[in-house]
Every structure is written in C-alpha cells, then in structure tokens.
Amino acid sequence: MSRWIGNLILSLLSIVFALVVAEGVLRWFPQLFPSVTHQFRQDAEPDQMGVSHPYIGHLHTPNNALVIPNRDFQAVHHTDGHGFRNAWPWPETADIVFVGDSLTFGYGVEDDESWPAIIGAALPQLRVINLGLIGASPEQYVRIYETFGVPLQPKLLVVGLFPGNDFWDAGLYAKWLSDGVGDNYMAWRDYGRPLKSAGRGKALERFLKQHVALYHVYRQARRTYRDWRTGEPKSLKLSKGGQLQLSPRQLKALTVGTRPERPEFRYVIESLTRLKSLAAKHKTHVVLVIQPDKEFIYLPLIGETAVDAAAHLRPEIERLKYAYVDTTPLFQQQAEAGEQLFFETDGHPNAEGYRLIAQAVLAHVQQHATAYGLQPVPEPAGNTQGTGQ
DSSP: OHHHHHHHHHHHHHHHHHHHHHHHHHHHOGGGSHHHHHHHHHHHOGGGGOEEETTTEEEOOTTOEEEEEOSSOEEEEEOOTTSSSSOSSOOSSOSEEEEESHHHHTTTSOGGGSHHHHHHHHOTTSOEEEEEOTTOOHHHHHHHIIIIIGGGOOSEEEEEEOHHHHHHHHHHHHHHHHHTOOSOHHHHHHHOSOGGGSOHHHHHHHHHHHHOHHHHHHHHHHHHHHHHHHTOSEEEEOTTSOEEEEOHHHHHHHTGGGSTTSHHHHHHHHHHHHHHHHHHHTTOEEEEEEOOOHHHHHGGGGTOOOOOTTTTHHHHHHHTTOEEEEOHHHHHHHHHTTOOOBOSSSSSBOHHHHHHHHHHHHHHHHHHTTTTTOOOOOOOOSOOTTEEO
C-alpha cells in the first residue's frame, strides 16, 4: 500500500514538474508559440488594452506604438496625444472627422493604410481626424464624437458601421453601463468583471488568464477541438491566389442582435438617432459607411448562405434620413473576381479591403462636397458603385 502511495506521489510530482517546465518554455521562448504567448501577454497586462475613460469607457494609450502580431500581420499602430491614430498635434478645427471601431481605426495595417488615412492623403486640402477606437460600440461612437469631435467643429462626420459585431458590442456596452462597474471597458469586456464583482469561477478564470501561460494552450486546444467537431473554419482558395478561413458559427453568434425585436438592435438605433441629433445641433453633416463582414462576402462563394447583418439596419438608416455609403456591393464584386479583401484568419479587411472602403467614401464625398460645405475635391479613380442616399 505504501509503495502504491509512493508511486502516486512520484507520478504527481512528475506531472507538476512537466507542467512547470512547459510553463517555463512558454515564457522563456515566446517566439516558438507566438499566438499563445501574445494572448498571454495581453491577458497578463490588461492595461495594454488602453486606458479607462469615465464617459467613453476606454481609449487607446496616448503616444504609443501598439504592435499587434498574429498569424496574418504584425502592424504597428501609432497613437496621438489623445490615443487616436493621427499626426500630433491636432489642428484646432477639422473638415472631416471619422468615428467607428477597429475597422475605422485601421486594425491590422500600417498607419497610412487605414481607410481614413487614405482619404486624408487624397484630400490634402482638408483637415481630417480619425477617432476610430478598437472595440468601440455605436454608443461609444456618439460619446467619442461628443467629447473629441464636436470641439473640432467638423463640416462632415463619417461614421464607420460594422454590423458584423456592432450589435454584439452594443449589448455588451449597455451591460457595462447598467452594471456600473466603471474602470476600463475593454478590460471588463475581454477579461471578465473585476474580481470584487465576479463569482468564484470567473475570478479563477481571470487569474489563470493573467498568470498561467499554459492555460492559453488549453484554451487554444479546446477551440481547435470544437472547430474540428463543427467542421470549422471553412477554407476558401481564391482564383487570384491566397485563401481565407471562414467561420459561419462565429458570424451567427455575433449577429443575433441584428433582428429588430432584440434589445441590441434598439440600442444601435437609439445611438444613431442621438448621433444625428447631436451633429445637427452643431451644423455637422453625417454620412454612415456600412462595412460588410468577411463571412457574408465569401461564404456564398463556397455555396453557403450567410446572414446579412445590415439587412434590417438599412431601412432604419433610411427612415432616419441618413446619407450612407454601403460598401457591400463593391466587396461582393471584387470577391467574385477572386480578390482577397480580408486577412486569412483574422476578420478585419486587409490593405486592399481598406482601400476599397476609402474608394467608395471618396466617391461619395466628391459627389456631395458642395452640399457638405467642403472645398471641391478631385474625382477619385475607380468604381463608385455602392453609394446610397
């Protein structure tokens, strides 16, 4: 009996030793496991997600060079003195201000490859400021414009909408507001509630995320197994080269709130209503830009249907009498021609996708420059399909 107990203890010690060694390898040789170690570093230092803001919830860290490496890219995102992606210092006033989430920010590409930066370079006679914020929801778009955009007195406010997760974000942000947690919204969203308001299970998960690199290996293995069981991601090889990984399950989960009967849908419409009213009060014109998700554009090319996250949003935009640019037709046209407009695994547009958004918005601005009180702008090259009023 004592021999059996001794063998058990020895086995347990061997397992512990192996786990300690594995943990050490993950920490000492992070280049061997880039996806795991990057996620661990982010979770170990949730403040790297930015800084808290009492009214908006979070902002990017000011005057920072944020490097976000993953399988698809290793872009450097430079931020200005307020934490946005512009040259510093800002002008006293601006002609065009952009608000939106990570797609407006230009997540995944270099500073000059975001679509607001491309528009700014094409319109050097105009002062352009990008207030895109990674992880932001439509309610935050309103608060960002109110806090940072209104003082710039822009003639035109361009709002980047991404229905692929705007409704999901709207629901989470509403919960954050109702819970009254405060602190950094992104840290709350991605890492769970603060320990003082979390249950034991949530607190343990938060601890493991922040202190145990092996836990991220377990999470990655769990995701891989789940994807294998459900047959995801689905691969698509493009006729012009390159390939994409598509996840119908993720699209379905993120677009539940796009139906009119859902509270998330109501939150988005309420935010857009307030935004239009606020802009009108300050004599600023507003243009919405609809940006499609990767799955909706590419799943039909492998014979699968996908939820159009903007299907119920478009009638509401027209009811609110918003000018808008729907880039979906342009994306569909280019995708059918075999172009790769998104990263392979990440869901954000690549440089070509951002260029396509800029092309459509430039066409709209050129067409309506006089109505918006802007200086005449040159006719942009390329297809202008997809502009709506």
